[in-house]
Amino acid sequence: MLTIFDRRSGDTNASLSRRSLLKIGALSVGGLTLPDMLRLQANGAAPSGARHKAVISVYLQGGPSHQDMYDLKPDAPSEYRGEFQPIHTNVPGMDICEHLPLQATIGDKLAIIRNFKGGGGHNSDFIMTDSRDPAQRPGIGQTVSYLRGGIKDGMPQFVAVSGRGGGGTAWLGPAHQAFQPSGQAMNNMKLAIPADRLSDRRSLLQSFDRLRSSADATGKMAGVDQFTARALEMVSSSKVRDALDVSLEPEEVRERYGSKNMAWLQARRLAEAGVSFITLRGPGGWDTHRNNFVTLKKQLPEVDRLMYALITDLAERGLADDVAVILWGEFGRTPKINTGAGRDHWPTGFAMISGGGLRMGQVIGATDAIAGKPTTTPYTPSNVLATLYHVLGIDPSATIPDLSGRPRYLLDDRAKIAELV
Structure with a gap:
């Protein structure tokens, strides 16, 4: 299950843990992470037809x-x-x-x-x-x-x-x-924070940037970027x-x-x-x-x-x-x-x-x-x-x-x- 902890949610762990963020970046659809899918879309999705x-x-x-x-x-x-x-x-x-x-x-x-x-x-x-x-x-x-x-x-x-x-x-x-769409794949689409918290992409990205520099010096957080923010936004749309x-x-x-x-x-x-x-x-x-x-x-x-x-x-x-x-x-x-x-x-x-x-x-x-x-x-x-x-x-x-x-x-x-x- 994808979980994002939030102070205002009343959770005792008020910060976004490194493990939680990795779950966001790894949320996958058939082996493809949502950020990766969005990159592919941005880099040349087929044009949509009339119907x-x-x-x-x-x-x-x-x-x-x-x-x-x-x-x-x-x-x-x-x-x-x-x-x-x-x-x-x-x-x-x-x-x-x-x-x-x-x-x-x-x-x-x-x-x-x-x-x-x-x-x-x-x-x-x-x-x-x-x-x-x-x-x-x-x-x-x-x-x-x-x-x-x-x-x-x-x-x-x-x-x-x-x-x-x-x-x-x-x-x-x-x-x-x-x-x-079965089992854990559907559980991964459940978010623990309100959808309106995901709309502030800039604030979310700033949090990711701080965590990327402070929590992961190895570069493994590279997938947590603007495409991850869009992935979260997409998931929250239901x-x-x-x-x-x-x-x-x-x-x-x-x-x-x-x-x-x-x-x-x-x-x-x-x-x-x-x-x-x-x-x-x-x-x-x-x-x-x-x-x-x-x-x-x-x-x-x-x-x-x-x-x-x-x-x-x-x-x-x-x-x-x-x-x-x-x-x-x-x-x-x-x-x-x-x-x-x-x-x-x-x-x-x-x-x-x-x-x-x-x-x-x-x-x-x-x-x-x-x-x-x-x-x-x-x-x-x-x-x-x-x-x-x-x-x-x-x-x-x-x-x-x-x-x-x-x-x-x-x-x-x-x-x-x-x-x-």
Whole structure:
């Protein structure tokens, strides 16, 4: 917890201790201190557009079974087709699983990519970078953070509401790892002095200067400067904490998501408040080598409810064209059901996108009669990421410098999904 002692607060320790000040300087967001984030912002934050754009990425860890969710094959032999039946959506020709009835009512707000080719192993970093070595390319969230200066208008630009976010920072460094708003990270945002005490920046800086010279001759207090004062001012504004406070939502909105799923509502609130890239880990585990259908009968209704709640909530708040939601995993499952009533790893999978100003109400691509291989040119994570960069107003053909100053492309394949843009 970040604590600033104050004589007028009645604390017996009336002075700012060296340890307390170091806590201020080290208050971090995903490994980046707030003073450092503010320096990055001051040294070249991306210009703001007319409307804020955001992406919410929902990751189904383990590899979701594409042919049991969005690409059913009811005419395939029984050892391939599985137990579930397709149902119609409100878009002709877009059939999905019977355990996704809520999404079936909003098919016009969905775009299902059936010719998606993922990886071959459990690696969330791969779909966030399109690289099997996250040290070689930063993830999309980390890159967006870098391009947006870490903090923009008081909000961190990359937030992992649940899970770690996926991807690495590569040469961007830990400064742009995701802010994870849980546990101590939220406790660190609680201040023990009134906000009006932080407004007198000059007086605060004078106190810091005196302490820097008298309490620390080693130079370790160098981070306590005008950027630290601004960091304190930002923390005291409560903007991030308010965005995460779902109690500010009407009860009927909270009920739509369900009491156990407030992270999803937080994701919508963060996007609305100015965060550019937000990640969520979907409920349950999707590595269904055994009992695939038993597991999915439990998990699909929950995913259905949450995706419906998030997509309709964004639409009702006028955010559908500004916020894209993507649901995906690292790969799909084998066409043939194994002896344990499960499906094993398979590169062909799916990605489902909603909103972001993209073209909705369509199925993109197709697979063969057993959902084994795409019958159209497959789209890779790189193509999906290029499309998400497009949503955010970032040119996927742009470059950023590495540690040696050499320009590096954001992606190897910069082609966007043509049917969506």
